[in-house]
Structures are given as structure tokens and as C-alpha cells.
Amino acid sequence: MAGSTMYDIHDLCAPSMDVVARETADTVYLVMRSGFDAVCMHRLEGSFPIRTLVLEVGSRRPLGVGAGGLAILAAIATAERGEIIERVSPSLSRFSKMGSSELIRACRRTDELGYALIKNNVNLGVCAVGQPFRDAMGQPMGALSVAALTQRMTAERIRGVASLLKNACADVEQRLRSPRRGGWEVG
Numbered sequence: 126m127a128g129s130t131m132y133d134i135h136d137l138c139a140p141s142m143d144v145v146a147r148e149t150a151d152t153v154y155l156v157m158r159s160g161f162d163a164v165c166m167h168r169l170e171g172s173f174p175i176r177t178l179v180l181e182v183g184s185r186r187p188l189g190v191g192a193g194g195l196a197i198l199a200a201i202a203t204a205e206r207g208e209i210i211e212r213v214s215p216s217l218s219r220f221s222k223m224g225s226s227e228l229i230r231a232c233r234r235t236d237e238l239g240y241a242l243i244k245n246n247v248n249l250g251v252c253a254v255g256q257p258f259r260d261a262m263g264q265p266m267g268a269l270s271v272a273a274l275t276q277r278m279t280a281e282r283i284r285g286v287a288s289l290l291k292n293a294c295a296d297v298e299q300r301l302r303s304p305r306r307g308g309w310e311v312g
Contacts (some may be wrong), residue, residue, distance in 0.1 A: 130155065135167050137300045138152040141293035142269060146171040148289055153274040153307055156193035158266055160184060161212050163194030166267075177251050181200035190220040190229045190257030192241045193268035198228075199235035200257040200265035206232060221246050240287035241268075245275060252278035256290035256298045269293050 134157060143155045150171040153273035156163040165180040180191065188198040188209055198206060211230075214225040223231065223246065235241045255270035271286050278286075 129155065138167065138168075138267075138269065138297050142167065142169045145269065145271060145286075145289050145293050148270050149273070149275070149286055151271050151286075152177050152179075154193055154270045154272065156180075156191070156197070156268050158188065158231050159185070161188055161209055163188050163191065163197055163268070165193075173273070173277075174240045175274060177253075177274060179251055179253070187216050189213060189223075189231065190217065192243045192253035192270040192272070194255075195231055195235055196241035196255035196268040196270065197234040198287050199232040199241060199263045200259070212229050238287075239288065242283065243268070244278070250275050252283070253280075254283055254286045254290060256287065256294045258294040258301075261302055264286060267297075269297070 130269050130296065135155070138155045142155060146169045146249050147151045150173040152171055153169045154165060155167040157166050162185045167186045168178070168182055168192050169182060170176055170178070180186075187195055188194045199211060201209065210225050210228050214228075217223055217225070217228065231241075242252070243255075244252045251272055251277045253272040255268045257265040257268045260266045273286075
């Protein structure tokens with residue numbers, strides 16, 4: 126999960142995460158899908174003096190919990206998404222204030238907005254925005270997200286962060302598809 130023989134996901138995402146952390150000054154997270162879970166693979170702290178350290182590297186949460194996990198879940202095809210929600214539903218209450226019906230609504234809202242948004246749901250006083258990135262087959266494999274104090278996340282700032290994340294995820298996808306990664310020729 127942390128890497129394969131073809132590439133190290135941390136190395137592929139680090140440049141994009143760095144740009145987002147510099148631009149937002151907030152904490153940026155990389156989460157990857159692992160079955161029915163989202164696993165935090167990397168965290169990059171921004172320069173804002175109050176950090177929102179809501180995930181530890183290596184921690185697991187059900188898909189749909191947190192902005193990164195919600196971004197991944199919402200990007201999954203509807204039929205598979207329903208199966209995942211059914212599977213993770215019993216464990217949701219340990220992580221958030223949502224059950225399966227709230228998670229379905231959150232996925233719909235993510236589809237409508239074009240990004241995942243979590244406010245005071247998983248962690249009180251924290252707002253997070255997430256965007257998924259896809260593998261070469263078009264399947265959502267991971268997400269980048271930004272977490273900040275709710276007071277910092279005005280509607281305008283949320284849209285700006287979402288746009289930064291969308292660009293960062295496009296960069297990650299481009300690196301994933303590149304025939305040259307880290308000096309190695311693929312193919």
C-alpha cells in the first residue's frame with residue numbers, strides 16, 4: 126500500500142501537496158483507498174500557527190469519513206458505493222455523527238459541489254475539503270484534502286481550496302500516467 130514496485134505514491138503526491146500547503150498555509154493530507162477504508166499515507170503541515178492534525182499517518186477510517194475518504198467514496202460508481210456504505214455503516218458512529226443515510230446525502234452533495242466538504246462532523250471546529258485522484262483505469266484510488274479551523278473556511282475560501290486541490294489531483298494523475306517516474310523508465 127505504501128508503495129509498489131512501480132512507484133511510491135508519497136513521492137508522486139509530495140510536489141502537489143507542497144504547493145497546496147504553501148498556498149493555503151493549512152494541513153494537507155494524502156489518503157489512499159484500501160478495501161472499505163481510507164488510510165492516511167502522508168500529512169504535510171502548513172505554516173498557519175494553529176495546526177489541524179486530525180489524522181495520523183497510518184490511521185484508517187471507513188470510506189466516507191473525513192474529506193479524503195468522502196471524496197474517494199463519492200467518486201466510486203453508484204452500485205459499488207451502495208455496497209460500501211452498507212458495509213461501513215455499522216462502524217460510522219465511532220468516527221463521525223453520520224449514519225448510512227447521512228453518508229448517502231454527503232456523497233450526493235459532493236457530486237453536486239464537485240468536492241467533498243466536512244464541517245464540524247468528524248472533529249469539532251474543523252472544516253476539511255477533499256478531492257479524489259484516479260488511476261490509469263479511471264478508478265478513484267486516493268484523495269488529497271485540506272483541514273483547517275472552521276473559522277478560516279469561508280465559502281469563498283472553501284471554493285479556492287477546492288480549486289487548488291482539483292489542480293493538485295490533476296497533477297498527481299498526470300504523474301501516475303507518466304512513462305518516467307523518479308528517474309525510472311516504465312514500460
